[in-house]
Amino acid sequence: MIYAIIIAVFVIAAIWFYFTRLVTPTATKFTEPTKKALVLYFSPAGKTKRLAQKVQAQTNADIVEIEGTKPYKADPKGRAFVEWVTAATPEVVSKLDDIDDYDTIFLAYPIWYDTAPMIVKQVLKKHNFSNKNIVPVVSFNAVSRGEGRSIRMIRHHAPRANVMPRLVLQDNDQDTQLIKDYLNEVSYK
Incomplete structure (x- = not known):
């Protein structure tokens, strides 16, 4: 009986460690200067586009929008819910x-249904992000x-x-300073 309890505690601790590690960044600072940066964004309603443009203005990065072969129209959250429930990967x-x-x-x-949209997952699966620094950019109300x-x-x-710590923006006049503070904090050059 005591062995079963010890094994159960060990298994629970291992599972907890595994999932906790996955939700934390892999690094907190840039170790080398950035040679070339890209702002890659998905924004069916326009809010994330505004945030992406603010990041692009402060970093002088290139900027590209993630677009699906079927545009997200009228009710993007309704479509997002179906994609989330079915684990769909939109083209x-x-x-x-x-x-x-x-x-x-x-x-x-x-952030849709407690995670990134499935189209972001598809981009991550489709392209090689090995040895790249990824900075997640989300709005304050999604934190x-x-x-x-x-x-x-x-x-x-x-x-x-x-994966760097997330950059949290508020979609207001404070964003420029938040971006500057973040870039300084993570030693972005």
């Missing part, structure tokens, strides 16, 4: 043929609702990437 209009040219990717997306699961998604589908 992406590929504009990332030169992803190898970038060493830092600012990945901006909304308590799923940014950890989205980091888990990034780490799962881009396992050889260096």
Whole structure:
């Protein structure tokens, strides 16, 4: 009986350790200067696009929108719910043929149903993010609702990437300073 309890405690601890590790960043600082950066964003409603443009303005990075072959119209959250429940992977209009040219990717997306949209998962699966720094960019109102699961998604589908701490923006006039503070805190150059 005592052995069963010890084994059960060990298994629970191992599972807890595994999932806790997956929701935390793999690094907290940039170890080398960035050579070339990209802001990659998905924004069917326009809010994430505004955030991505603010990041692009502060980093002088290139910027590319993630677009599906079937546009997200009228009710993107309704479609997102169906994709989430069915674990669908929507097809992406590929504009990332030169992803190898970038060493830092600012990945901006909304949080839908406690994680990143499935189209972001598809981009992570479709392209090689090995040895790249990925900075998750989310809005403030999404922080308590799923940014950890989205980091888990990034780490799962881009396992050889260096996932940085999330950049949390508020979609207001304070964003420019928040971006500058973040870039300074993580030693982005």
